[in-house]
Amino acid sequence: MNSSARRSLVAAGLLAPAALLFALLFVWPQFRLLGLSFGNPAPFGLASYERFLGDSYYLGVLANSLALGACVTVVCLVLGFPLAFLLARAETRWAGLLLLLTTFPLWVSAVVRSFAWMVLFYRGGTISRLLQGSGLVPPDFQLLGTFSGVVIALAQVLLPIMILTLYAVIRGIDRDLEHAAMSLGAAPVVALWLVTIRLARGGIMAGSLLVFSLSVSAFATPSMVGGARAHFMAVTIYEQTLELLDWPFAAAISAILLAISLAVALTYGRLLGEGREEAR
Amino acid sequence: MRQGHVSARFGRRTALAAGMGAAAWPLLGGGAAAQQFRGREIVATAFGGPSQDLIQRMVFDKVQQQTGARGTQTPLLSAQAFARMRAEAQAPQIDLFMFSGGQERAAKADGLTQPIPPGRNFGNVPAHLKDAEGHYIAWGLVTEGILYRTDKVATPPRSYKDFFKPEFEGKIAFPHITNGYGTDFLVMLAKTFGGDERNIGPGFDAMKRIAPRATIFRAAAEVQTLFSTGDIWIMPYDGASAMRSSAMGIPVGYSVPEEGAPYVTLMGCVARRSRNADIASAILDGHLEPDVQTAIAQQIGWAPVNTATQLPADVAKFMAPTDKLANLDRDLINASRPAWTERFNREIATR
Secondary structure, eight states: OOHHHHHHHHHHHHHHHHHHHHIIIIIHHHHHHHHHHTOTTSSSOOHHHHHHHTOHHHHHHHHHHHHHHHHHHHHHHHHHHHHHHHHHHOOSTTHHHHHHHHTGGGGSOHHHHHHHHHHHHSTTSHHHHHHHHHTSSOTTOOSTTSHHHHHHHHHHHHHHHHHHHHHHHHHTSOHHHHHHHHHTTOOHHHHIIIIIIHHTHHHHHHHHHHHHHHHHTOOHHHHHHHGGGOOOHHHHHHIIIIISOOHHHHHHHHHHHHHHHHHHHHHHHHHHHHHHHHHO | OTTSOOOOOOOHHHHHHHHHHHHTOOOTTOGGGTTTTTTOEEEEEEOOHHHHHHHIIIIIHHHHHHHOOEEEEEEOOHHHHHHHHHHTSSSOSOSEEEESSSHHHHHHHTTOEEOOOOOTTGGGSOGGGBOTTSSEEEEEEEEEEEEEETTTOSSOOOSGGGGGOGGGTTOBEEEOTTSHHHHHHHHHHHHHTTOOSSOOHHHHHHHHHHGGGSEEEOOTTHHHHHHHHSSOOEEEEEHHHHHHHHHTTOOEEEEOOTTOBOEEEEEEEEETTOSOHHHHHHHHHHHTSHHHHHHHHHHTOOBOOOTTOOOOHHHHTTSOOGGGBOOOOHHHHHHHHHHHHHHHHHHTSOO
16 A cells, blocks of 8 residues: 555545534435425425515515625624734733633623623613614614614624634734835835735635624524514524424525525635735 | 413422422322332423422422322423424324423324323313313413503503503513414404404504504513513513512513403323323323412412312412403414414514
8 A cells, every 4th residue: 555545544534533423414414404495395396495585575584684694794804803903913922811802702602692682772771772862863762673783793792703713814924024015115004905904815704704604594693682573594494493383494495595605605705716816 | 481481489488388289189099009100201391490390399209209100301392392292203202292382283183192091180171171082181271461560551451452552652562473472462453353363364454553663572581571671561461471570579460351361271292102191191180180280370370270279369360260261263373373474574573
């Protein structure tokens, strides 16, 4: 046995446990789910898909979820990048602790965190009252049950994921490249734009995709903070599965959500990938 | 209840009272049958929280003492329990299912249940609260009505029409249609305005009039929060929640609407392939003992179904008397649920 064959055998052996688990617990159920989605009418029916795609209400739910994903991603990116940059460039021994602090929202259960937001978002809650006091909203306004409320609550918990991803990438960028740009006459902002942000594209993409896919599929926060009036895909899937017991339809919605998220991820990846080529 | 755990306090004193009540229980089936189920085990679903603790102590522990059958309760909401019953039809992990959403009818129709051998107390349960073929039997009722802040509302509400009084604008909350009480509210509004289960249109029209300024909530856990903020003065819900709120110090009263009080039955039924129907019968019979029925009413707020039970007055005021109940067509409601939910999402739960 030559060494390259042996190496690939070792690689296969190392991959096998995870791959097997993944196939058994993810790929197989996913195919079962896909099969179920064609179960109306059996054995191969498209009624569930027609029902979803032919109905402006459900298309609206889909649009709502995608908009939620986009908004949360933008908020996390805008808030997360400066913080990640600062943490990555901080020359203090507290940097590790600061990074740890940013992960705090992840330490609390989604239900507890959502309840906390609900208390703040009620008509008489601190944040809603602040907004009422500012005169920007009607006097009986409450953030609870609004799209913005869900974006705020989700952005809070997904921000650490964005920061951690960006931090790792920005740490890996050679500072001398920025210095070189600046010594050649680029203003710091220009150097940041031309060098740092372009080199951090991979991190921006990975962070955005993680945040996007986690927000379009989020259930607890949209269901609790969004309440009855905010309609999202995951909440609709829950309702169809457990309340109305229409499993084929629920499976079809899941399949559509998966397909659209994948398509968005691939498109986004390709766009950023092309950008990277161009940057070279 | 149907949507989450019951949150009443279950103190040491009540636990003691419950224990003493249980001690007064007559032996199941006499001494000869003692330990007849020794070494066997039964798994039942439960509604969680203090009701589960109470029932564990007063029913399951007692049955174990007297028959030797070990019982385990697992908290599961009715819809989830039914999904589980369907998924595990061939090899049930759970023997005894407790439903509060009328799922027992669908379960029987789908062939997921089996007849339960009758217990001593089964005869005291009115005929409309049990299956003629013995596939399910009720052991408690949750009576619905109108809950209101007694300190903010001068005249107690008497009718579903009171939700349209101008002074309640912006002060109303009602449950989402996937919460069973939300469905019942819709049906009662329909009945109030000339419709019924078959003609639900007037219900949706009425609901549409109050929905824009109302708070729509999903979980039972939100009832107390909503009342305690002071923003919400009136909502359709169950008497048990009023009792719980008032025990927590929030001034919430319960009134029986003149159109009648819808109610929820707490039903037990046994999975078709379970081999423990005999133990399940003993468990359900234990639920129906008058002292257990009284304890459940006092501590949880669920009304008794055993007609031999006598309730104290301070408990009875949170429950609708049996002659004020509104009997809704649950089969029709269940059959209409998907369509109504769609319509609710489109017409009521909008921004």
